[in-house]
Amino acid sequence: MKISTHLSHKNKTIIIFITVLISVALILAIYIKTNSKLLDKSEYKKLYKSIKATEESGGFSSQQSLRNFILNWADEKNLDYEIDNQNNIIFTSTGVTRKKKVSPTVLCVDYNYETANNDAKALAAAAMTAATELNSGKKIVIFFDNERNEAKGYNGIDSKYFTDHSKVIYLDYGKSAYISTSSYAQERSRIRIPAEREDIKCDTAIRVRISGIKSKPINTNISKLPNPIIAFRQILTRLKEKSIICQIADFKIEDNGLMNPISLDATILVNSYSVNSITKYIDKRINSWEKSYSDDNEDLSFTYEIIDDVQTVAGSAYSQETFDTLTSILYTINEGNYKFEESDFIYPEKEIGDNYGMNAIINLHAEEDHIYIDLMSQAFNLELMERITADNKAACELFGGTYESIEVIPPFLNRNTALLSNINITYLKVNDSYGKNIILASEMDNYFTPCAYLQSKNKKMDIVHLKMNSSTAVVISNTILGYIEKKGNFLSI
Incomplete structure (x- = not known):
């Protein structure tokens, strides 16, 4: 009987001990939950x-x-x-x-x-x-x-x-x-192009307007962001490739700092016999933009207007040399992401196909006798930044422009x-x-x-x-x- 009593007492002790442990655990759980949910x-x-x-x-x-x-x-x-x-x-x-x-x-x-x-x-x-x-x-x-x-x-x-x-x-x-x-890392730079103006040689104006862009900070999303400067570049490149007689009367880009530009208003001069050809191309660019960007930019507008009386919109235009230089430099600048290829040195943190940088055209503007192209580049490190900016310098110097680095911020x-x-x-x-x-x-x-x-x-x-x-x-x-x-x-x- 004594042995039985002893075992009963021991069992009670174990039960009490377990109950205490459970109680402590519950209290601790409530305390943890309370202290980990401080947000109202x-x-x-x-x-x-x-x-x-x-x-x-x-x-x-x-x-x-x-x-x-x-x-x-x-x-x-x-x-x-x-x-x-x-x-x-x-x-x-x-x-x-x-x-x-x-x-x-x-x-x-x-x-x-x-x-x-x-x-x-x-x-x-x-x-x-x-x-x-x-x-x-x-x-x-x-x-x-x-x-x-x-x-x-x-x-x-x-x-x-x-x-x-x-x-x-x-x-x-x-x-x-x-x-x-x-x-x-990040670098801002600028290309300066000498700009001369001359008399009007064409009889028709095409005014191109882009607006309604929702601007966003530029990073690896660059290919998904509409850039009106690129749209302008595509039109100028088409004119140059087809040897169409043309002039640039004026252009205005509304930039947005280190975000993608938000509008374009440009007047291109051509002869009347070329209007149908160039507007067909612009129509294709408009359709492409709507497919690519309209979902995220519900107010996006890409239009053009044909103006028969060219004298009502322009008294002069940029020279052929200025047109060629601007078009060539814009075409040669590589806007987009840079990725590691098999021939590159691959850093331990990276793999072939990974992004190592990007390059963006963020503004295009004219002041007095020069046209300026503003660029923003980002790179994994300063060594790779030099590769990206070397491309920009080459595009600039190949066609007689002047390159200037404005600000370089090292990587974090x-x-x-x-x-x-x-x-x-x-x-x-x-x-x-x-x-x-x-x-x-x-x-x-x-x-x-x-x-x-x-x-x-x-x-x-x-x-x-x-x-x-x-x-x-x-x-x-x-x-x-x-x-x-x-x-x-x-x-x-």
């Missing part, structure tokens, strides 16, 4: 849907209108912020006293009124990061003014926000979610893996709380990112590029908040 999901959804609703009802009309939207939202939440001379919007939280020595976190996001619809979830995530009270160290959220993708906000911001050992996250939105610690590379690892593990923990087991992909950006500008502010910072997509937006938002609050203390997430 309803407020987040309300904000990004409001951004999209504004876009659908006519869109933001200017950079100022999008800035006012962000500021009005911040005022409604009683958030403190500052606006610097470059129109960057900066939210700063000093953090709790006991975490004063914790390295500050800086979350960076672009705001560009032309891409606000696509960026809505990233903008909302950054705004909610600024609005969420965290038991954390110093937290800075910066909305960088990136109108025309020209990085005015990045270039002009004070370095005081980027102290040694800051943890910097550049956040944006795309089709796939990943984290990166490297991106391509962060060899410190601490922030990368911490965000990866935080992301995994947050996914666990959603009942998922998804690892955030680590990739190299195959285009230029603002991380290069950020790194130039302080090379002692730990910087990552974090891209969210539709299916990961909430999880990544919670990952950012969880990382800021816990800073790698994964047991408490």
